[in-house]
Amino acid sequence: MNVKRAINGLMRAAYIVPGRPTHAQFEVTNKCNLSCEMCPRTKYYKVKITDMEYEVFERVLDALLPLRLATLTGWGEPLLHPRIYDMAALAKSKGAQAVSLTSNALIFNDYHYEKLLSCGLTDLRISVDNFSETGDGTGHPSGAKSMEKVAELLSRRKDALPRIALAITIYPDNYKDVFTLIDKAAEIGMDGVAIMRMNDRFEETVKRYTFQEENQVCAEYQAWAKKAGIKIGTPREFSHGIRRILYRGGTKCPVTFDNVYVTAEGLITPCCALPKFVTGDPEKCDIETIWKNEKFKKFRVEQRSVCVHCDLLDITYKKR
Ligand code: SF4
Numbered sequence: 001m002n003v004k005r006a007i008n009g010l011m012r013a014a015y016i017v018p019g020r021p022t023h024a025q026f027e028v029t030n031k032c033n034l035s036c037e038m039c040p041r042t043k044y045y046k047v048k049i050t051d052m053e054y055e056v057f058e059r060v061l062d063a064l065l066p067l068r069l070a071t072l073t074g075w076g077e078p079l080l081h082p083r084i085y086d087m088a089a090l091a092k093s094k095g096a097q098a099v100s101l102t103s104n105a106l107i108f109n110d111y112h113y114e115k116l117l118s119c120g121l122t123d124l125r126i127s128v129d130n131f132s133e134t135g136d137g138t139g140h141p142s143g144a145k146s147m148e149k150v151a152e153l154l155s156r157r158k159d160a161l162p163r164i165a166l167a168i169t170i171y172p173d174n175y176k177d178v179f180t181l182i183d184k185a186a187e188i189g190m191d192g193v194a195i196m197r198m199n200d201r202f203e204e205t206v207k208r209y210t211f212q213e214e215n216q217v218c219a220e221y222q223a224w225a226k227k228a229g230i231k232i233g234t235p236r237e238f239s240h241g242i243r244r245i246l247y248r249g250g251t252k253c254p255v256t257f258d259n260v261y262v263t264a265e266g267l268i269t270p271c272c273a274l275p276k277f278v279t280g281d282p283e284k285c286d287i288e289t290i291w292k293n294e295k296f297k298k299f300r301v302e303q304r305s306v307c308v309h310c311d312l313l314d315i316t317y318k319k320r
């Protein structure tokens, strides 16, 4: 295991991409039960609102296997797909090492509790950004309601899997609520908290921290989580140590080293933030060929011109 990790680290450092992607993110549906101000899917990406057909999922999954991670979430609430649990079970039974999805938890009920805990999912992320009943108008609303439902889910979990973590997007208006959410997550027995940076790439009116402010508040959240006894990850780790080297001066995004995105139509793109940058159709061409075709190769060389202001290239916002 350690030898494999060391080889992977060396390949990453040299940016020698593997022969095929090992992680795939499926846009199983882009329907959503919310309409967050920060969401780019309809305003900017203008994606056609639809579910991925189950048969398309099956075929593309087969083309992509073996996978270390199958993420069954793109833009949208994945639990709105009528066959989401069949998809998770299929990915797991066909050998995906990890199967994850992200939900806002608002539609959890007895049916979802039972399925979430039995379908083969290894990781469940819950997106919640504040603790009020109505929300603050920016992030995912109704955090209190979501957390009640997550507490119920955890009370029914008998095994270590799925790991259930909280994903919180931070911005000045939810500064205080994040402390409350960390406490709540620890209290109900969640497995961790991931602090996410607010993306203002498309919605410039959304308020977010400067890089220096973000470092400061993340340090406060880390100390708070330590006291509460829960694991936490923050964007600070993206800009320190070895990770900083892997970004190669803001020219290479680590996401595209081993990951592909599958749109609701079943097409391959480099990531969820580039839903229109199609590099191939896995129903017409094998995945190794798509992964190394001219469009993908050119993209890896000229990534900055395609990704423009993505935070994963401007990790310290210096270029803003
Ligand atoms: S929950 Fe996610 S997909 Fe749905 S509107 Fe909010 S940001 Fe967009």
Ligand code: SF4
Binding pocket: 253, 254, 255, 256, 270, 271, 272, 273, 274, 306, 307, 310, 311, 312, 313
């Ligand atoms: S830099 Fe951003 S837009 Fe480009 S591939 Fe990485 S995550 Fe996607």
